[in-house]
Amino acid sequence: MSGVLIGRAAELAELTVAMERAAAGGAGAVLVSGDAGVGKSHLVAALTRAARAQGGAVLVGQCAELGESMPYLPLADALWTAAQPGAPEADEVRAALDARPVLKGLLPDGDGGPGAASELGQQQLFGAVLGLLGELGRDRPVLLVLEDLHWADRSTRHLLTFLCRVLQRERVCLVGTYRSDDLHRRHPLRPVVAELLRLPNVTGVEVPPFGPGETAEYLAALSHGAAPVTAEVVERVHRRSEGNPFYAGELYSADPGPRDGAAELPSGLADLLLSRVERLSDGGQRVVRVAAVAGRRIDDELVRRVSGLDEAAVGEALREVVSHQLLVPHGTGYVFRHALLREAVYADLLPGERTRLHADFARRLADLPAGTRGSAAELAHHSLAAHDLPAAFAASVRAGREADRLGAPADAFEHYERALELWEAVPGAAEAAGTDRVRLSLTAAKASARAGEARRAAHRLRRLLDVVDPADVALGSTIREHYSTYLLDLDELDEARAVARDAVAMLPADPPTPGLAWAEAAYARTLLYTDPDGEMPGMAEKAIGTARAAGASGAEAALLVTLGMYRESREADSGVAELFARARDLADAGGDSPQAALRARFQYARTKFDRGDLAGAASAADEGVRFALDNGVGWSMFGIAMRTLQYLVRYTTGDWAEARGIAGGFPLQVVRPYEAQVSAYALFVEVAQGSPVVAERLRWIAPLWGEDLLANYIARGLAAEDALWRDDPREALEHVGAIADPFYGEGASFLRIAATGLWAHAELAARGRAAGDGDAVRRAAEAGDDLMRRVRRAVAVTFDGQPRTWLGLEGHAWVSRAEAERARIDGVHDVELWRKTADLFTYGDPDGGFAYEVARSRWRLAEALAESGDREEAADVWRSAVETAERLEARPLLAVLRDLGARARLGGTAGRAAPASSGRLGALTGREREVLKLVAEGRNNREIAAALFISPKTASVHVSNILAKLDVASRTQAAAVAHREGL
Structure with missing residues (x-):
């Protein structure tokens, strides 16, 4: 790792500029700050290597935690090290020291006794240092590094101030490092730094923690390629280390792999963290221990009560702890500066002390007014740690319900899960929870699905089917209804249909009940994709009657959406948007099914999008995203779909600044399949703009390709486009070939992928013709024919082989694009095919439509027109495409357009003078x-x-x-x- 510098390019650049300025005769200083372990020394070491490589003289000295007993320690260290035999500067430094006895006396083998340095005349010594640096810098620049200035003695601080003020034209760069987390309010270096940073020749460089991507790169370097570092390990280590490289390295070396709970802190790291606490007074240490039990954040009033100190003592202790930057003020309380510090203090508590403190917190939280936000969750945590299981159980159930009300399904699931784990250990659990265990498990599963974990929800419900009372048919049907929905979300179509059918069969048809209406709604939805007996739409129409009779407006809304989708795919029903809007309003009026309301909103916005009403789609998608977030279902299946649709509308209209803003909420470092699905959408703009982040995003998504069908489809399709822009058609075809699942490989969604594959085969065919390789041309043509057969099938039929009556404006444009690319495989640049493609992508608005795809199609159209000899129209089309590519900052497209313009002499390029x-x-x-x-x-x-x-x-x-x-x-x-x- 000694030669690897990760994530510090900007900081190293600042240091390098200062060194270059010094080499040119402009002396200066740089003060490098950052928390302990963040990599200050690693950064400065990279600078010293670069300085030595360029022939500079390098002197490096370190302070030590020795107080005032060793004056000028870093200077003596730097001179002694540089004067050792074999050091590059040894002869020069020795000669300079021989000429300056006052400095030679600082060295261990100098003439001064052990305490002589402290008795030296300061002015004489400072002048000698300045003279030595000036002499060394006569023939080459000098880099003087003083490390760990937070431990500097008074004399060294004075020397630092002197040099920063007087160094002007010498070829000297002074770099000092210090720990910002050690600079408490009364630290003697604090005013010195504040004073020096006001000088014009002194700059400050703060070394920040790593981001998740940098942590991943760092751990990969630590592993030396022995084994891939999984996304789960990166996420776990980065979260605990908060991006501190030293902490990350220590945690990674001790990481046991996936398991419940975090690994214990390595003893060396714990000792390092605790050493900062041990400097505090008894009162300060007491406050820190109480805060550690409270959690990462602690309320000011609670810490005062639980600490057991009187008002004056606790106030003084808090001031001390805050001045040492162990706790940092936050709102009405405090937070630990670093989570690992809290871990170390908590782990150091005696078991009995820890239990008593948790019990004290629990008692005080129980006294808070009922309904105080967050108190149930805290009470559950402290009660469990205090071994009061009944209190922990009841509080966990309350906390889960509170999280559900607040739209925090992931938190709700964790609280319900904790309650379920305690169920057997708590007498009267059903009475305390107000429900039985199976129903609480069902509630937990629903929360899990709303949080994006459909697979986990399905797994839980599969197990519930084995324990539910067979006589409770209503509950059994409800479990199957939800289980079917989650299976459908996971593309387990056949099993979903069978489970939903069982849910319906368990309940009597008369009288109509909400349970039956919901079961029929789930079954009808599965028939959209697998309807071997032709039950749709008759079954859905009948189920709507059941829902109305039962007063189940949410189920009725869900059935209307299903019926609308059926009619859209089979009957070309132009009124489906209105049907979806009616379903939305019905679900809103019922107020009991945000998922049904969100599904209706998504289909309404999607319909607008498919029919080219981009303004209407944008408005509907924005409203749908607000609804999803307000109701805590942003990570549910349709919450994800709505958020990505909102992004796609902006991508299509060419509002890429807005699209990037939306994608800012899409994770880059993903560890779960549903995160990979959302992240993949950000690639649309990133690939089109040739962003360097594409490679990193694909690295994170790649391990999850096999776990999520949609993430695989989106990410690999765009990876194929990225490969084509990089002129690698074979890699592109590897990605296209990997998207072979029939769910997409035979559906309308495959049209874009097919067009991309045909583009790749056209490039290979062109290479084959240029090389006289007839076999390569033939292979490309055969592969192109196979893709076109799949395109025609996708256009002709739906998933289940029914005749397709509606494809969508974008779908028709991709079909035309595929046909034009197939002609290119034969070496034909068909003007009319490319003209048709460009026109179709406008969606009927010459100045609107799918902006990027219109420009891409016009690139090929201009190429075809130029080849056919119509240069005037070619130039007009080319200029239009260039204007769009420039506005979108679509760099890969702009590059090929400029190449075409130069080759075909379009856009006035013929009159330009050739470069000399x-x-x-x-x-x-x-x-x-x-x-x-x-x-x-x-x-x-x-x-x-x-x-x-x-x-x-x-x-x-x-x-x-x-x-x-x-x-x-x-x-x-x-x-x-x-x-x-x-x-």
């Missing part, structure tokens, strides 16, 4: 250099003509002129010249 060229190529015109480059690639005259949109005869004339001007006899010799000249 020296050497043997100096006599060639700009066009001749373009021709020579293609000659060097092995192209014949016909291929050169096609690439540059000129006639083969003109290409032949250019080649003849090139041979004459270069005074060579053959194309091979001309190519050799081109390679030698770097063309």
Whole structure:
């Protein structure tokens, strides 16, 4: 790890600039700050290596935690180290020291006794230091590093101030490092730093903690490639270390892998953290221990009560703890500066002391008014730690219900889970919870699904089916209804249908009940995808009657959405948007099913989107996202779908700044499948803009491709596009081939992927033709035909083989794009096909539609027009595409457009002067250099003509002129010249 510098490019750049300024005769100082373990020394070591590599003199000294007993310790350390035999600066430093006895006396082998340094005249010594640095800097720049200035003695602080003030034209760069977390309010270095940073030649560099990606890179470097570092390990280590590299390394070395609870702190790290606490007074240590039991955050009033100190003593203790930056004021209370400090203090408590403190907190929390926000969760935590299981159980159930009300399903699930774990240990658990164990488990499963963990919810309900009382058919049906829904979310279509059918069969048809209505709604939804007996839509119509009779408005809304989707796919019903809106209003009026209301909202917005009403889709998606977040279902299946649709609308309309803002809420470092699904959508803009973050995002998503069908589809489809922009069609086809699941491979969603695959095959066919490889061209054509067969099937039928009557505007555009790409495989740039594609992507609005895809299609259209000889229209189309690509900052597209403009002489490029060229190529015109480059690639005259949109005869004339001007006899010799000249 010594030579690896991660995540510190900006900080190293600042230090490098200061060193370069010093080399030019502008002395200066840089004060590098950061928490202990954040990597200050690692950063400065990179600077010292660079300085030595460039011939600079380097002196490095360190302070030690010795108080005032060793004056000028870092200076003495730097001089002693630099003067050792074998050091690059040894001779120069020794000579300079011999000429300055006052400095030589600081060294262990100097003439001064052990305490002589403290008796030296300060002015004389300071002048000697300045003279030594000036002398060393005569022939090369000098880097003087003083590490750990938070431990500096008074004399060293004075020397630091002196040098920062007087160094002006010397070729010296002074770098000092100190721990910002050690600079409490009364620390003697604190005013010195504040004073020095006001000087014009002194700058401050703060070394921040790592972000999640940098932690991942750091752990990968620590592992030395022995085994891949999983996303779960990265997430766990980064969360606990809070990005501190030293803490992260220690935690990673002790990480036991997946298990319940976090690994214990390594003893060395715990000792380091506790050493800061041991400097406090008894009262300060008491307050820190109480705070550790309270948690990461502690209320001011609670810490005062539980500490047992009187008002004056607790106030003084808090001031001391805060001044040492162990606790930091936050709102009306305090938080630990670092979570690991809290862990270390908590682990150091005696078992009895820990239990008593938890019990004290629990008693005081129990006295709070009922309904105090967050108190139930805290009470459950402290009661459990105090071994009061009945109190912990009751508080956990209350905390789960409170979290549910507040729209925090992930927290609700954790609280319910804790209550279920305690169930057997608590007498009268059902009475205390107000429900039985199976129903509480069902509630926990529903919370889990709303939090995005559909697989976990399904697994829990599968187990509940084995323990539910067979006589309780209503409960058994309800469990199956929800189980079917989660299976459907997980694309387990056949099992979902069978389970939903059982849920319906368990209940009598008369009288109609809400339970039956919901079971029928779940069953109807499964029939959208697998309806072997043709039960839809008759079954849905009948179920709507059941729901109305039972007063189950949420179930009725769900059935209306299902019926609308059925009609849309099979009957081309133009009124589905209104049907979805009616379902939304019905679910809102019922108020008991936010999931049904959200599903209706999504289908309403999606319908607007599919029909090209982008403004209406944007408005509906924005409202849907607000609804999802307000109701705590942002990570449910349709919560995710609504958030990603909101992003896709902006991506389509070309409002990419807004799209990036929305994607800011999509995680980059993902560890769960549903996070990977959301993250994948951010790739739409990132790939189109050629963002460097694409590779990192794909690295995080890749391990989860096999766990989420939609994440696999979105991410690999865009990875294929990214590979094509990088001119790697074979990698693109690997991604296209991996999206082979029939769920997408035979559906309308596959159209975009098919078009991408055809683009890749067209590139391979072009390479084959250029190389005279007929087999490669034939293979590309056969693969293209196979993709087109799948495209035509997707257009003709739905998932279950029924005739398709509605495809959507974007779907028709992708079909046209696929046809145009298939023609390119045969070497045909079909003007009309590309014109049709561009027009279809406008969605009927010449100035609107799918902005990026219109521009991409116009790139190919301009290319086809130029090849056909219609340069005027080609130039118009080309300029329109360039304008859009520039506005969108779509760098890969802009690059190929500019290349096309140069080759085809569009956009006024023909009149531009060719760049000057020296050497043997100096006599060639700009066009001749373009021709020579293609000659060097092995192209014949016909291929050169096609690439540059000129006639083969003109290409032949250019080649003849090139041979004459270069005074060579053959194309091979001309190519050799081109390679030698770097063309």
